[in-house]
Amino acid sequence: MCGRMTMTHPSDAMARLFDAVPANDLPLAPRYNICPTQAVGVICASPGRRSYRPMRWGFVPHWYKTPTDGPLLINARAETIAEKPAFGAAVRARRCLVPATGFYEWTKDEAGNRLPWYFMPSDSAPLVFAGVWQEWGQGAAVLRSFAIVTTAASPWMAVTHHREPVVLAPDDWARWLGETDEKAAPLMRSAPEGYYQRWRVDPKVNSNRAEGPALTQAIAV
Template sequence: MCGRFAITLPPEAMARLFEAVPGNDVPGGERFNVCPTQTIAVCTAGKGGRRLRGMRWGFLPHWYKTPTDGPLLINARSETVADKPAFRAACRERRCLVPSDGFYEWTREEGKQPLPWFIRRADGEPMVFGGIWQDWEREGESLTTCAIVTCEAGPGMSSIHNREPLVLEREDWGKWLGEEGKGAALLMKPAAEGVLTWHRVGTKVNSNRAEGAGLIEPI
């Protein structure tokens, strides 16, 4: 799964990365511990071209009466995203790209403190997750929300966790966004061997209130 990640690119750089028009609601500043329910930068596509927008990380199905009316849906499994009632319309019509520097995952042994790892691209390029999004509105409250798609972990990553976020290559961004016809389902697979690398980081990141560049430093 993906429950915490880092993003240090300023909004202008993210807009250039995706060749998108940036909105005023895109959060700025270096963020080394992005958590669920926070606003994150998301790239969408439409008739007017690509847009970089701010969205709540935590997908809200249209039947939720309040943002806390059900489980917090930060991830959508690739195996069921096209069929699950909460996600299927968004999977067909509202896919998005989520930029990051990398994400955190934890190994757990019974009776011991969880040990965090930071996973990033081996080539040093920004990591881009495939996601889905939708607008939610109820009784005057409106939110634009998203979830990150996850898939079964590849051979290397599986030693840390059995799931990983869907990491998309630059040449596949247009297809995922629906700009280049159908075929997005073929992209829902683990990152190719050698794309990802990882290192152990300090346990300070176990707290969702922790911040700072030291969180991603190797130990």
């Protein structure tokens, strides 16, 4: 799963990495506690050149009367994404890349306290999650939103959580965005062994108001 993430790379660097045109209203980095319903920079396929634009984290299906009319859909399960009314059309026609630096997951101790862990690639390269996006509303009120695709956790990840976000290697970005004729379904799999590193971090990150680089620093356990 993925319920909180970080982005410490500046927008211009991300735009260059993806060869995308950046919007003027992208969220400023660094950010160490990005939460659902907040704006996140997302890469989309566009005629001529990719776009890098802000979208709300929390997919809003077209039939919602308001953005909060139903459950907050921050993740979409790879196993059922094509069959779900909320995501079926999006996974066929509106796939996106969601760049990040890392993300948090939680375990619980014997007393039921939530213990946060921070995950990032072992080589410290940017993370790229597979996502799907949607437009909701009309005219000036159009809201663009997205969900991160998740899959069953690898044995290594399952120690912390039974789900994990689908991550995409650079060679797979064009395929996920629909810029090639290859099918995208085979990309919805767990990360290879050794891809991640993880460590326990301060429970201060449990608050969605917490911010700052100290949130990602390892603590003694």
